[in-house]
Each structure stands twice: as C-alpha cells, then as structure tokens.
Amino acid sequence: MSIAAAALWPEAWLRLFDSDPGVIQAGSVYLQVVGPTYGFFGLGLSLYFASQGAGRLLWPLLAGLLRLVLAVGGGWIALRLTGSLVWLFVALSGGLVVYGVVLASVIASGAWFRTRPHKAQVALRAEHGQQGT
Structure with missing residues (x-):
C-alpha cells in the first residue's frame, strides 16, 4: 500500500x-x-546517502539536527500550548519537509563542489605562516 x-x-x-x-x-x-510529507524525508535520506558517498556530510548532519529540533521542540511547544496530537503531527511534518528541502537546496547550490583544502595544504600553510583556505 x-x-x-x-x-x-x-x-x-x-x-x-x-x-x-x-x-x-x-x-x-x-x-x-504526516503521511504526505514522507516524500520529503525520502528525498532527504537519499541525499544523505549520496552526500556520504561524496564525502560531504556536514549539511546532511546539520539538516538532521534541524529536523530533530523542529520535531521535538515544535512538538513539545504544540503539546504544551494546545494539547492536540494534530499540532504535534504538524510539527513532525514540518521537520520532514525542512529536512528534504534544506538538503536539496544546499546540494543544488553546489555544496558538494566547493573546494576545500587538503590536510597537507593546511599543514604547509600553518608551517610557513600563511593564511587562507
């Protein structure tokens, strides 16, 4: 089904x-x-694994943390203010949507393709007193 x-x-x-x-x-x-928002979770999860393969896990981990904060924090606030499961579920849905949208947006903006210095380059720069990335 x-x-x-x-x-x-x-x-x-x-x-x-x-x-x-x-x-x-x-x-x-x-x-x-919540059901209709699981597609966003699927999008985020597939991008998480693709990011893992690309060796770029910063954004997937941050998006997961944001999802957790929205779901737990928003759910807690919803229950405290309304006592309604519907608003708790809305908070959970919001977390799933944000997870997928944030990861898709960041990856589409080129986050995987930004260069980062190799550890050896960073060590050489530090050794010679040079700054920069």
Whole structure:
C-alpha cells in the first residue's frame, strides 16, 4: 500500500495492526497529516546517502539536527500550548519537509563542489605562516 493510499484510507492500513478505536483514530490523523510529507524525508535520506558517498556530510548532519529540533521542540511547544496530537503531527511534518528541502537546496547550490583544502595544504600553510583556505 502506498503512502498516498495510507493517507487517503488510513483505517484499512491500521486495521491490519490493531482494532482499538483510539489507535485507529490517532493513527488516521497521523497518516493524514504526516503521511504526505514522507516524500520529503525520502528525498532527504537519499541525499544523505549520496552526500556520504561524496564525502560531504556536514549539511546532511546539520539538516538532521534541524529536523530533530523542529520535531521535538515544535512538538513539545504544540503539546504544551494546545494539547492536540494534530499540532504535534504538524510539527513532525514540518521537520520532514525542512529536512528534504534544506538538503536539496544546499546540494543544488553546489555544496558538494566547493573546494576545500587538503590536510597537507593546511599543514604547509600553518608551517610557513600563511593564511587562507
């Protein structure tokens, strides 16, 4: 079952795991709010692994940290202010969207292709009192 189908017909998916009405209700809201944003998570995750292959992990790690801060911080704020699971799920969705968008934007801007000095070059510059990158 695709994510879109799970978001459109969440009860059919959730009843495979449980029949409790509370589980069905909370799970349905989750799948309808968060489900459509999983594509952004998939985008971010694929770019994370591609960045790992490119040897450029700074931005994927920062994007993951930002996702964590938004999901946990936003979720905590949402629960404190509203007590509503819907707003908690909105915070989780926001984290997934930001994760994918930040990584796609940074990589599209050329972050993989910016040159960085080799460790030996940095050591030589330091040895000769030169500055620069």
